[in-house]
Amino acid sequence: MKKVPIYGLMAEFDSPAELVKAAHRTYQEGYRKIDAYSPFPIEELAEAIGFHRSGVPLVVLVGGILGCVSGYLMQYWIHVINYPINVGGRPFNSWPAFIVVTFEMTILFAGLAAVFGMLALNGLPMPYHPVFNVPRFAFATKDRFFLIIFSSDAKYDATATRRFLESLAPRSISEVPS
Amino acid sequence: MEELSKQQHHEEACPGKKKKLDLATVLAKIADTKGPEYWRSLEELAGSEEFQEMLHREFPKGASEWLDPVSRRGFLKWMGASLALAGMTACTKQPLEPIVPYVKQPEEVVPGRPLFYATAFSLGGYATPLLVESHLGRPTKIEGNDQHPVSLGGTDVFSQASLLDLYDPDRSQTITYLGDAYSWTSFLAAFHGPLNVQKTLQGAGIRVLTQTASSPTLADQMKQFLELYPAAKWHVYEPVNRDNVLSGSQMVFGQVVETQYRLENADVIVSLDADFLYAGFPGFTRYARDYAARRNPDGKMNRLYVVESTPTSTGVKADHRLRVRAVEVEEVARALASALGINGGGVPPNDKQAKFLAAVVNDLRARRGTGVVIVGDHQPPVVHALGHAINQALGNVGRTVVYTDPVDAKPINQIESLRDLVGDMRGGKVDMLLILGGNPAYDAPADLDFADALKNTKIPLRMHLGLHQNETAELCQWHINEAHYLEAWGDARAYDGTVSIVQPLIAPLYAGKSIYELMALLAGQAEATGYQLVRTYWQKQHSGADFEMFWRKSLHDGWIEGSAYQPRQVDLKAADFPVAGQIDAKAIEINFRRDPSIWDGRFSNNGWLQELPKPLTKMTWDNPVLISPAMADRLGLQKEDVVELELQGKKLTAPVWVQAGHPDNSVSVFLGYGRSRAGRTGTGFGFNMYALRNSAIPWFTTGVSIRKTGDTYKLATTQGYQTMETPIGSRPLVREASLEEYRKDPSFAKEEEPKPDFTLYPQLPGFAYDQNPYAWGMAIDMNACLGCNNCMVACQSENNVPVVGKDQTVRGRHMHWLRVDTYYRGDRNAPQAFFQPVPCMQCENAPCEVVCPVGATVHSTEGLNDMVYNRCVGTRYCSNNCPYKVRRFNFLRFQDWETPQYKMMRNPNVTVRSRGVMEKCTYCVQRITQHRVDAEREDRKIADGELQTACQQSCPANAIVFGNINDPNSRVAKLKASSRNYGLLADLNTHPRTTYLAEVRNPNPELEEKAEHS
Amino acid sequence: MDDPPQVTSGGGRAPVIEPGYTFATITDKISSIVLTRPVSNGWLVGFGIGFLLTMMLLYAIGYLFLRGVGIWGVNIPVGWGFAIVNFVWWIGIGHAGTLISAILLLLRQEWRNSINRFAEAMTLFAVACAGMFPVLHLGRPWLAYWLFPYPNSMNYWPQFRSPLVWDVFAVSTYFTISLVFWFIGLIPDLATLRDRAENRWAAIIYGILAMGWRGSARHWKRYEMAYLLLAGLATPLVLSVHTVVSFDFAIAILPGWHTTIFPPYFVAGAIYSGFAMVLMLAIPIRKFYGLEDFITQRHLENSAKVMLATGLIVGYGYAMEAFMNWYGGNHYDNYLLWNRLHGPYAPLYYALLLCNLGFPQVLWFRKWRTNPGLLFLVSFVVLVGMWLERFIIVVVSLHRDFLTSSWGMYYPTKWDWMTFVGTIGFFMAAFLLFIRILPMISIFEMRTLLPEAKEVKAE
Secondary structure (H helix, E strand, O other): OOOOOEEEEEEEEOOHHHHHHHHHHHHHHOOOOEEEEOOOOOHHHHHHOOOOOOOHHHHHHHHHHHHHHHHHHHHHHHHHHHOOOOEOOEOOOOHHHHHHHHHHHHHHHHHHHHHHHHHHHOOOOOOOOHHHHOHHHHHHHOOOEEEEEEOOOOOOOHHHHHHHHHHOOOOEEEEEEO | OHHHHHHHHHHHHOOOOOOOHHHHHHHHHHHHOOHHHHHHHHHHHHHOHHHHHHHHHHOOOOHHHOOOOOOHHHHHHHHOOOOOOOOHHHOOOOOOOOOOOOOOOOOOOOOOOOEEEEEEEEEOOEEEEEEEEEEOOEEEEEEEOOOOOOOOOOOOHHHHHHHHHHOOOOOOOOEEEOOEEEOHHHHHHHHHHHHHHHHHOOOOOEEEEEOOOOOHHHHHHHHHHHHHOOOOEEEEOOOOOOHHHHHHHHHHHOOOOEEEEOHHHOOEEEEEOOOOOOOOOOOHHHHHHHHHHOOOOOOOOOEEEEEEOOOOHHHHHOOEEEEOOHHHHHHHHHHHHHHOOOOOOOOOOOHHHHHHHHHHHHHHHHOOOOEEEEEOOOOOHHHHHHHHHHHHHOOOEOOOEEEEOOOOOOOOOHHHHHHHHHHHHHOOOOOEEEEEOOOHHHHOOHHHOHHHHHHHOOOOEEEEEEOOOOHHHHOOOEEEEEOOOOOOOEEEEOOOOOEEEEOOOOOOOOOOEOHHHHHHHHOOOOOOOHHHHHHHHHHHHOOOOOHHHHHHHHHHHOOOOOOOOOOOOOOOOOOOOOOOOOOOOOOOEEEEEOEOOOEOOOOOOOHHHHOOOOOOOOEEOOOOEEEOHHHHHHHOOOOOEEEEEEEOOEEEEEEEEEOOOOOOOEEEEEOOOOOOOOOOOOOOOOOOHHHHOOOOOOOEEEOOEEEEEEEEOOOEEOOOOOEOEEOOEEOOOOOEEEHHHHHHOOOOOOOOOOOOOOOOOOOOOOOOHHHOOOOEEEEEEOOOOOOOOHHHHHHHHHOOOOOOOHHHHHOOOOOOOOEEEEEEEOOOOOOEEEEEEEOOOOOOOOHHHHHOOOOOEEEOOOOOEEEOHHHOOOOOHHHHOOOOOOOEEOOOOOOOOOOHHHHHHOOOOOOOOOOOOEEOOOOOHHHHHHHHHHHHHOOOOOOOOOOOOHHHHHOOOOOEEEEEOOOOOOHHHHHHHOOOEEOOOHHHOOOOOEEEEOEEEOOOHHHHHHHOOO | OOOHHHOOOOOOOOOOOOOOOOHHHHHHHHHHHHHOOOOOHHHHHHHHHHHHHHHHHHHHHHHHHHHOHHHOOOOOOOOOOHHHHHHHHHHHHHHHHHHHHHHHHHOOOHHHHHOHHHHHHHHHHHHHHHHHHHHHOOOOHHHHHHHOOOOOOOOOOOOOOOHHHHHHHHHHHHHHHHHHHHHHHHHHHHHHHHHHOOOHHHHHHHHHHHOOOOOEHHHHHHHHHHHHHHHHHHHHHHHHHHHHHHHHHHOOOOOOOOOOOHHHHHHHHHHHHHHHHHHHHHHHHHHHOOOOOOOOHHHHHHHHHHHHHHHHHHHHHHHHHHHHHHHOOOHHHHHHHHHHHHOOOHHHHHHHHHHHHHHHHHHHOHHHHOOHHHHHHHHHHHHHHHHHHHHHHHHHHHHOOOOHHHOOOOOOOHHHHHHHHHHHHHHHHHHHHHHHHOOOOOHHHHHOOOHHHHHHHHO
16 A cells, blocks of 8 residues: 555544643643634633734734725825825815725725734635544534644654543544555 | 718717617607607607606606606706707807907917807897807897997896797707708709799789898898799798887878887986886887986985886886876876876876876976986787877977887788788698798797688698797798807897897808898899898998998997988877777776787897896796786685686686786786797797787787686796785895985984904914905895896806706796895785896805805905805705805706707806805806906006996896905995995895995885885 | 533533534534535525526616616715615625634634634625625726725826825725635635535535635644634724724814714714614524524523624614714704704604614513514514614705705606615525525534533543
């Protein structure tokens, strides 16, 4: 039989609690290149696998500032520089009237930054991923909880790692072919 | 066959027609009918199923619910089918004969550079001197001849709107015999035979029926004709005639004289039911100017007493108005005469009148020679006689009243004249009946039943000359399409006798003939052009050798030097006046009046006039029965209730309109509506009141009965609400005071207004208006404004403002850029009324501009609130935010883009707006620009008065003054400096550039409490 | 299973989700509506009606473009009619969706989890309906793009002092943000559908939409953060949108428009009508699809409470408006009040007070608050009332303004009605399609309500 390279070892659990516990153990064990999958967000999980900074807020902040500045400058340029004309005797730079659009632009840019920033950081869309090769993984979007140790982890060793995972008393363990 | 080819030609002439899939069917339909009949057949077509289908394909189902079938936009859809109009737009020609431009002729005619020609428009025989603006040979705008002593630049609504008649697509366009097209030569052939027969009979069988004529040339032709055919007869008839005036002067002077008034000398004016401050009254333009000139409260103000029945704009301007039924005016006149020591044989019937008359008498006595009594045309001869007697007694004659020869070339009793004619017709005495103009089949008194006489008394040769294939034409074998006065040569006299040569500005569009050319045939002058006829006549009159000079000057100036009649000494023959019969106070009176907009019906196909709101009712497109509020309450009538009027057995149903200030127990109806063959615009609108009119009592009588039918009828008024009073208080829109109050507090009109610099904002760079060479502004003197609507028509003509039709008017979508609001105040039965013309205020802080999302309305450095049509997307936000509601929106495609004639008529310097665009008054920016260009070329500033807006130019009373408010010496700046000056709704801090001079009345202290308004 | 009290958040109140569910059952119950449940006749009828009304809308619009805005009842002085009334009404309805999904999220209101998904969908469709009108009511709708700042040949730009331009920005931003917010919320559920779908094509399409979501802990962390921030942004946004809409009126100088109280009471009114619409949708749906366990009494009751509260704020708005018109002593404002109370449109004003202030007071009583039938009726009445409110504001202020000479009346034509009813049909059709092809309840958020999900914290 042909030998496919292993992407990682995946353990399946029944409840979020077990998964979180297992993740903790794995991290303490010294594994770093690990990940966990759950059908709904579990705050503790990211902590457990040692993932702390999401980086999204910064992107949003930048987006917001960009929208705010560009929003006001657009109006200023249009009414003061490019085509100044008397409208109802109001000053060219009618800043109180320009606030609304500036505000809306801020929200728009920040909001889009949040969405696309998140997707980009998550590397989505990603049509193919090795974990999908595991048939049971389909339940990761229903009621099963998965922990994976990637073969690229320094501490990874086909037998030792499997033995370690078994010690976590998972429902099952499967190899993830890449 | 001929028609078919024309169709093809037409289709080429107007591409885009082909796209209208329905046109084909229409054309096919028409192809079957003979060309000249075509528009009548379209009338029939309108009823046919195919047409309904087409209508619904043109405007899909449900469309017709808001498109009334004859609205202008409605009929433009089948305008395309117009046969005779093939290539219309291409065929403008100057007349062949030399005509003399009013201004110095440029090297060649420059596009966009109008030329002005002097000519004249006649109504009821009286000429209004005009200047007509011509673009590349197309008359586009009619203005008053400011050099002419009668006009001084003013005009009236009829003469201005007559431009639309020239281009009326419904004008008759060929000669017809029994409805088929024939050539002029074939007419001559058919005509000469019978004429020769008549020669042997001295013309015993010839009857000529004309309208009132003052033309010396025509009179001369008639003379020659009657010499040639001594037994022939010349009849004259117009429904709105001056029979009473003539008989009145006969009664006192034993001869017919023209009565002129010199209002500039008049301190006290007493009107006995005379509407002398509205178009149609002989001399209106001049009287309006002279009257208004005497209304300046800082000068010597005149005082106007009006005794009247049907409320008129003259009554609105009165300092004291006595509301009586028309039949009672005679009593009042007698009482007045008696009080002034004339054997008038009358005493005032009640205290109210007694008090009023006492005051009038004292006033007249106190100002002997500077008072004047004016009597309304429709009052019976004896009242006119009394009027003359009073003026004589007060020594007014020669100072405020002047008598001259009659302007009317044949001053006869026209109703009698028509009665004779009908008699002869029924008596079989008539072999040839030539109806030269007019429409007697429609507008003759019902009891004469002229139409029946015309139809059923087998007169061998009946010929009608007219602008339209009207009700009369239908009953004549021959119809000759008449040339419009802007197409033909002629002459006419103004009310003071001054002769104007009527010179054409454009060759006849449809090869029409003028009355002169037809009379030439009768007078045996063979084939002669109008030009030759008029010119040769005046050659005979002019003794000197310098005829060419004289001719050119007369054409250039617009009148013939020294042709005005000289005042005549006439003295009273009779001093006693036949005593009147008792009038029944109980019986309801009915008044027949000429319509303020369409006169006697001759203008019923004129969209501008049909949609022109009548001065007091603001009514358009209809002629409801006016009744007083008290009477309405008594009969349980509301406006728009339909009633049945019965007079001497004749019945007629029409809606009522409750008119404030109308005398009680009296109704007023207006002539000219209910036409059956007016054309697409006029046919079917309103109600034909001639059906009730009796030749014996043409103007008013008692004994009419009114019955409520229970139906209602939608009327189209342009003003929502006719009072400034609201349930929670009055609004200071029109500000008014008596002369005393004004003297006490000259700035009574000033109300709390924000300071000019009342703003948080810094001054806009480059928009400091006082730094600019020009800052345009307008001042409207409400003391002078007579509500004559002239400005509205002027604006409509100058700015290509569309007509929208009755249904759209009902929906509140009329398009007038300038409107004249009429407000009533106080007791509904005897209210005070005010006129207020409202153009765009050109606010410096324009609310409309701020809210426009696309910057389609912005401000110019000269302070104009500019409207950028092609930028407008039509949110209507600007209109919502305009406190003056002067903005007008093209809710549908109101403008007629197809009709070729209208293309010729429009002002080429003004954009023709299409659907979905907002529009409004621009202060005639096209005129401003033109003058700026001229001034800059000559390196000078625009002089004050050189630049006039259309409304200002047309105003006979000089009520509207426009100019540069940065120039402290300009008239407008001076007026705005007046203490009476105030801005409408100025407390909104809009800084309107258009401001008003508050109204100051000059009531008689004796009647003061009458002047006090509740 | 643990004992129910754990899943209910305190008090004797009804739970936000009935006990006895597991991750699996929740997933199956909700996804089955989309994946396995056959198309029912009820749905077909509803969709059919919506579709036909949509066709009518298209006909009315086609004819409008052919003839011009004159086919409507608008005129001078009443330049704005049904179009703007409907615009404000629809946009207001939209607000509830964002409020539920964003503001209640920030407020950690768990009960929102079972209604936010279709509330957001409702928002999208309502805003779509609203968005049509400003374009349709233009005299020259084909030039609507001139309101956007794009470099154009005329070298001219929108006029940013005009509230209408603010509208363009506010509404388009609102629509965009609501759309992405809604879509982000869908991604995990799309993944679920991808993995549940038997039909290959369905699996592929859901798979593409799910963008390869696999529920990694890292993804979840960023996801949650982004979702939270979006909520934080959407909250001021939703408040700003109706504020801006109210500026359309408040900025103008017209009596009855020129009022500083408009922004707050427009926002309150928006939420008022929005929740009314939510209930009008939720009540039949939970019945029809047997979702009483997920959309419980608790949800209905809370929504009713929100309506009661916002309804009272709106009432305060009316009172203050009337008071200021009187107290301000300005003749034109005084007259506006008089005209509302005694003018030709007075009956509508009284009807409005009855619908928005009178009838909804039944919500004070728990007995009625928890009666779905009655709630449905109240919601309907409130929607009518809110529509009347906009009619009063737009038409009654316009038809009698400063110069008595230009007073007029406004009568809608059949085209006005066809366009209005047509958008309701479009809304119906769109919503019914939505519940057939996407999970109308957020599955993954429902999972978090289960005791198992909470155990994690317990430890």
